[in-house]
Each structure stands twice: as structure tokens, then as C-alpha cells.
Amino acid sequence: MKLDHIAYRVKDRHKAAEFFRLMFNYEVGTEFDIEFDDGSKAECYALVPPITPEVMVREGPEIFVSDGSPGSIVGDWVEARGGTGGIHHIAYKVRDIDSAVAEWKKQGIVEFLTDDIIDCPDDDLRQIFTKPLEYIGGIIIELIERGSKGFCEKSVKDLMTSTKGL
Numbered sequence: 001m002k003l004d005h006i007a008y009r010v011k012d013r014h015k016a017a018e019f020f021r022l023m024f025n026y027e028v029g030t031e032f033d034i035e036f037d038d039g040s041k042a043e044c045y046a047l048v049p050p051i052t053p054e055v056m057v058r059e060g061p062e063i064f065v066s067d068g069s070p071g072s073i074v075g076d077w078v079e080a081r082g083g084t085g086g087i088h089h090i091a092y093k094v095r096d097i098d099s100a101v102a103e104w105k106k107q108g109i110v111e112f113l114t115d116d117i118i119d120c121p122d123d124d125l126r127q128i129f130t131k132p133l134e135y136i137g138g139i140i141i142e143l144i145e146r147g148s149k150g151f152c153e154k155s156v157k158d159l160m161t162s163t164k165g166l
Contacts, residue, residue: 001100004093004144005046005062009074010085013067017045020063025050029062030150034157040072042160046151061091064151066160073160088163089129091142097126100143104130110141113162120152127155129162140166 010016020026029048035041049060067085068074078085094100097117104110110130117128124147132138140163 001092001094003061004091004142004146005064006090007064007066007088007142008085009077009088010065010067011078011083013043013045013065016065017047020047020065026063032151032153032156034066034153034160036072036157036161038071040069040075042066042068042072042074044151044156062150073164077163077166087139089140089142091127091144094143094145097128097143097145101128104143113140118155118158118162120155123147123152125152125155127159129159132166 008016017026017028026047026049028045030046031044033041033043044064044066047063047065049058049062051057052059066074067078068076070079077088101112101117105112110133113129113131117126119126124145126145128143130141132140142159
């Protein structure tokens, strides 16, 4: 298991992305909008870490930053936290998500927001969120099994929808 990404829900994703660019040399890897059935939306950046010159690979977790219109899942989450938002979840990459979920359920320490693992229809990307874990500050843990795909808009929408009302 390894840290895959950290996801922030914020008031202004542009300012957050600029901070990570200036302070840690992150770049915007992908930008996309999620439109929800109620007409609200979330706007998202997937930031990628800098390339380490010695090894010529990107080292470090990706950073996912989203903001949302008033009344949206993301906008409401940010407002409920004083209008500034914060870390929404931390994602850990696993080799076999089915086994990891079964083991976590067996341990009885966490509950998941959905009964089923969320699949990206076009890739071997599979994800699931825990319910917020109060004993670690209310953070959600995501388990993610990924192939070559970065972030999948449909999966992001399904994951965000699973957090509605939190």
C-alpha cells in the first residue's frame, strides 16, 4: 500500500493550485468539470508532482483540488467547514482492491460509503471511499487500484456523489 493522492476541497482551486505550483513545483496534469444531476458542478485539477532530474520520473503523490458552485456537493462541503474547506480524503494505492476491502471489512474498523467498488468504464481504475474516520480527524480514506489511467471523470463524479450530505 502506498500513498497515491491527497484530495482537497477548497473555495478557490486556482489559488490552491498556484500554491502547490510555487512551493512544490506541481503542475496541472488534468483539468475537468463534473456536472451533477441537479445542475450544480465541481471544477477539478489533478496536479502532478515535478519530475526528479536524477531519475527522470515523477515522485510523490498526485494532488487533486476541487471547488464547487454554491449548492454543489463540493461547495456545500467547503461551506460546512467555515468556507475554506480542507483535506477531503487521502488515497492509498492497493494491488488488489477486492482483497483490501474484504480485509478492512473483516477488521471491522471502517465502514465504506458504498457497497460496491466504483469502476471506471474505460480503464482498470477501481476506487472506494470509507466513511469519515472521526479518530483521524474526520478524514475519508480512499482505496484505489489503478492501471495506466490518472483520474476518470465518471469515477470522480460517482465518488463525489457518494459523499453527498457529509
